[in-house]
Amino acid sequence: MKPFPLPKQKNLRADCAWVIFQILEHGKSSRECLERVQRRHNARDNAWIQEMSLGVMRKLPLLQHWLRSLLDRPLKGNKKIIEHLILLGLYQLQFSRVSHHAAVGETVAAASYLNSAALKGLVNAVLRNFQRESLAEKPIDNEIIKSGLPKWLFKAIENAYELDADAVREATNSIAPIWLRVNQTQISFDAYCSLLDNANIEYERSIAHKEAVILKKREDITALPGFEKGFFAVQDGAAQLAAHYLEVKEGERVLDCCAAPGGKTGHIAELTPALGYLLALDADASRLERVKENMTRLKHNVDIKQGDAATPADWWDGKLFDKILLDAPCSATGVIRRHPDIRWLRKSTDIDNLARLQRQILDALWGLLKPGGTLLYATCSILPKENRLQIKSFLQDTADAKLVALTKTETNDKPGRQILPGEEQMDGFYYARLIKSH
Structure with missing residues (x-):
């Protein structure tokens, strides 16, 4: 689908519909889209745009279910964005504090800012019919639609957590505290x-x-x-555990791998100011700028390098590390409550690809660790293939790797600590601590 440009003239609902359109049709992250739109608005309007656009992400299957029953046929081409404007209107009517009069009237008016003045009548009719037919009161017997999750993730949680699956899905749809x-x-x-x-x-x-x-x-x-x-x-409470689990001591050489935006890097520096050397590594140059900004603001002196964790020969100085934190690239399924667009940006096929990349990085970094050194593996995922099964496989294949339990229930067959979304108000996270035998 051809890109739809940001409306030339700012409008609260048109800009919000553009954010939703960019996420769902072009796979852009909410952070990237919101940054563009929020330069045009004041703080109060920016908060509204963020609340509404992320709210649509949380309720998308239900909103789409209603939309399909209200539209005779899907809109196509450069008119497709009007479907996203209608989704926004439906969300306002059912899930927001916006008055029904404003939800309908202002959403209809926004069509003009999206080069679709001719479709204002359609937008009005769809929203009025939603109210007239009381669609929100009609029961839905489809559990996937009611869950607010894509089918693949609904089933993945079912398979991983069985009797606890409903609670995990409910927590995934909650709003995370700061x-x-x-x-x-x-x-x-x-x-x-x-x-x-x-x-x-x-x-x-x-x-x-x-x-x-x-x-x-x-x-x-x-x-x-x-x-x-x-x-x-x-920094979420689950992420704050990393620096404690790593147990850095004075004078040690430490690698924080896949470090951007630098939250864990800063925490390591704060807990052990007299550490010997701390390297924050990330492959993404633009995200490393955020690391630099954060370290400057927090007044931490760390080495920051751009580099691919899977190919250490390109950036490593040849000196072994006492401690390595691998915050591995993952599905981010544990932080969906904080970034609800992730559920629509991730695909089921991504999980196998990510698992292969995680293992590649694990194998590459293990050679950089001193005998007796510690590697802490972390993800913000709740899926076993990226977590427990990943570490179980690594332990089986790596003779000098030993699990150092973080919990009393860990075994080599079920290694690591899996934190679920909402547990002690934390995000979903996984940790496994490994030591390299002498």
Whole structure:
């Protein structure tokens, strides 16, 4: 399908429909699309665009079910974007606080900004018929549609979690809280909490994460106390476990692989300021810019290199590492509640490809680890093929690799810790800690 350009004149709903269209028809990430659109709007409108577009991602199968019953035939060509505008209208009517009058009237008007003034009557008729026919009240017996997930992921969760599958799917559709990690090289934890108290920002402390606070409502991150001074980083509680599990000691050489945007890199530096050397590696040059920005803001001095983790000969200096963190490329199925577009950007065929890449990187990095050194394998996935089965296979094939359990229930047959979405308010994550025998 030909790209549809961003509307020349800004309009709240037209721009939001453009974001939805780019994600679903062109496979763009919500972050990339929102960045383009949000340059044109104020903070309040930007928050609305983000809430609505990501809301459509969460409810897409149901919205499409309604749309199919309301449209005589699909729209094609450069009119296809109007289907996405209608999806936005349906979402407003059923799931938002927008008044029904505004949801219909303003959505109809937005068609003109999408070069489709001639279809305003169609948009109006579809939204009015949705209300008139009370479609939202009619029962749906299709569990996949009600789940808000693509069929392949619905079944993958069913196969992996069986009796717990419904709870995993429900948590996957929830909205994730914002976690902050206090940078205690710049300010004490209690002092930062006092800043939040003085700014009347509601939060709670995490019992299991001594550097973390969880905000009770969404906030403008850059407006929080101490942002410019590097007093904190935004990092989910599950991701905050990585630096603790790695157990870096003074003077050690550490590799943080696939490091962008640098959250775990910063945490390692904060927990062990006297470490010997810390290298943040990532293959994506544009994402490394974010690592540099974050390390500058947090005031951490680390080495940052662009390089493919699967081909160390291109970037490695030949000196072995004491500790390696491999935050492996993965399906990101554990963070769908935070990035709901992922469910539509990922395909079932991606999982096998990712598993092969993960194993390739594991094999390549193992040779960079000192005898007695530790490699921490991490993903933000909830799928066994990328996690437990991946590490089980690696242990079977790698004579000098030994599992060091993170939990009391781990075995070589069922290695690692699988965190599920919503567990202790955390994202879905997987960790396995391996040591290289002498």
